[in-house]
Amino acid sequence: MAEDFYGHTIGMNRGFSPYALGGVAFGDAYQAKIIKTEEANTTEQNLKKLERDRFLFYINDKFLDISPYPSIKKGMTVNINFGHLGFTKQNNNYKFMKDFKNRFDQIIKEMKESNEIEKIVNKYIN
Secondary structure, X not given: OHHHHOOXXXXXXXXXXXXXXXXXXXXXXXXXXXXXXXXXXXXXXXXXXXXXXXXXXXXXXXXXXXXOOOOOOOOOOOOOOXXXXXXXXXXXXXXXXXXXXHHHHHHHHHHHHOOHHHHHHHHHHO
């Protein structure tokens, strides 16, 4: 799939990982300079550039709202990744941290088992 973008410039938000957005093949092609990116600070800046044909493609997450830009159409999904919740290593400063992690993990497990997470995601992408 990354081969479809070889030789093209793709809009991307500054600071985003090409591996996280596009997957390993996309990230490797970016590193090898087979795929070029043009970065902007905001999604809005990139959508305006896309609308003005500054590049042919813009990569972002599936929750991207393009409704203010009727000339832009959503394309294919190039990567599916997972979000992560990070925790500080300074656990001594936060006595509640162990309990919080355990409760958080248990709630996420229950939400996965009941398909609640899938229902929430589908509410926003369908």
